[in-house]
Amino acid sequence: MNSPVLAVRDLTVALPTEDGQVQAVRGLSYEVAAGEVLGIVGESGSGKSVSSLAVLGLLPRDARVGGSVKLRGQELLGLPDRELSRVRGRRVAMIFQDPMTALNPVYPVGAQIVEAIEAHQRPGRGVAERRAVELLDLVGIADPRRRSSSYPHELSGGMRQRVVIAIAMANDPDVIIADEPTTALDVTVQAQVLEALRTARQATGAALVLITHDLGVIAGHADRVCVMYAGAPVETGTADDVFYQPRMPYTLGLLGSLPRIDNRGGRLTPIVGGPPSLLAPPPGCAFAPRCPMTVDRCREQAPLLTAVGGGHRAACHFHERLVGVSPQEVFGP
Amino acid sequence: MSIDSTTPAPVVSARGLVGHFPVRSRGLTRRVTGVVHAVCGVSFDLYPGQTLALVGESGCGKSTTARLLLNLIRPTAGSVRYGDRELTALSQRQWRPLRRELQLVFQDPYASLDPRMTVEAIIGEPLRLHGRYEPARVRELLDLVGLNPEHANRFPHEFSGGQRQRIGIARALAVDPRVLVLDEPVSALDVSIRAGVLNLLADLQTTLGLSYLFVSHDLSVVRHLADQVAVMYAGQIVDAGRADDLFASPAHPYTAALLSAVPVPDPRRERARSRIVLDGDLPNPVSPPDGCRFRARCPVYAGRLAEAERVACRDFAPTLRAGPGAAQVACHYPQTAPTTV
8 A cells, every 4th residue: 555645643532521431432443545435334323423423523622532533644633723724625635424514504515615625726817617517516416507506505415515515625625524425315325425426536546434334335436444332443554354254253243134125045144232422431341242252351351453364354252253144053042 | 006916904194284384474464375296296006914104204295194194283285094994084072082092102102201200100001091001001002112121210311322211112002002103213323222222113013013104204214124115306206006016116217316326335336326416406495396296306307308398297297107117107208128227
């Protein structure tokens, strides 16, 4: 792999709540290279969104963030807000789940793209306006010149999200972080938005961090995958490694829980129980209470992310027992 | 839907169901300025012990259809037969005993359970209303849906999303219904939790002989549990038939596009697939186009039809009829080549 554009090391985030500190992220490390797509997948509360907010310094002030986030070697954590705002939108762009809250309802979308360009560059109004129309065209919006004077409420959900992607591309960023970019959208619209995201990545050459709970979206778009559970990465590797040879029972369980459109399949194998409270994470493996393979060691000692072959890594004491095992064999009755 | 000689009579039959809603002006006069054509002539049969899935994207009218069926919204026109009774003509009072037999499960288990009631009270309420309350029955129902009967005195907030949806299912089952209308019952749940609820629904159908009308936008879930599928677009059913037939060779271009857009959790397969990416959006339900409502986005209309052939799509609304395969299709030029999902 060529040198990483974004390198996250041992990221920890603790958020204060009325009941105590929630350890929302507990040691996340990843790297992405230019042009590469890293998929971060996990269920509600796994820390996948909080970690991306931490990368851009977008968490509330009382959040305690530890570790290191390096953008082309430059440390971002602890950077004063004024310097961070030169990075946000310019070198690292972010796409959120809900485009209606990302866009300003009282300005036309073209003006919002121009604003994004002019926040970091001085190309002159005419050039910026032409660039805005070009970007709308690039993300697949028909009749971009006319659409650039539309207000967000005049556009469909899929078009709004494509406008947000156009804004993300506006300054040719090094990294685009997309947090559940298609979650609120219908499948045919999701296909349009993912297509626009692919175009954005190819046009800018940016690295993409794609955060989603949808394993199907990850399978189709990610080069490498990081599976998160209870605030920590539990398995990382190429998409093929993680989907075809999962070595962490949680990943295996997720795959066994999925109904699939390509075959009716038999009975699903759900994972019983729910994720642990992150107010007081268990001392051992966070997945131990739900894992059918659990023994005493799992409850006492947290497994580290260890190499299981090539760049494939899994956090399980018994990862070698999962070679060639089906979800039914582990989670079945 | 095709009926062979071994098929029993349907439990519920809808014919030409229409749900139109007036759009009113603001201000004092509240003049009717238009009509939202939410559901326009929907017909289907639900067979005993089977699952019929109504699928489609936001705004296609699938949830409204479910509500019209249960008379939660009074249909503008059309008929719903339950056994030998016509339901659309009944008054609210006449409906009440039937509510026991046709129950609804909602999407959001956080919004559909009263936070101030204990689980015992929530599940006991329908039993009390129908005069058949017994404490033992509540515990039996909790056990049936995989919850601990000892937790009957807890409140909804003490349960996870998956457990709350089980409470919603237990409440629906309390009065021994024959038909469950499930409106996006697993959409709010995480993957690992969703699988458990889907298994529960399958088990309950087998043990209790229930018929499900399953309203969903999630085609993977529908593939997993439906016997029959009806695909809706802009208030109409465009494709209907046995799930196996419909998923193997979708005859309507919209169904084909819909299936091709669903991601598969299989990287190699995903890399090899080609998507049919549709342009544009749903037509405005206040002024649906004449002719075929899918025409403006249809890749077949735009790419493969000669101008002379397009006339039919513009001038005549296609009706649901036997297609090239085993399913019924509302398209003048249905697809014959099977797609590979």
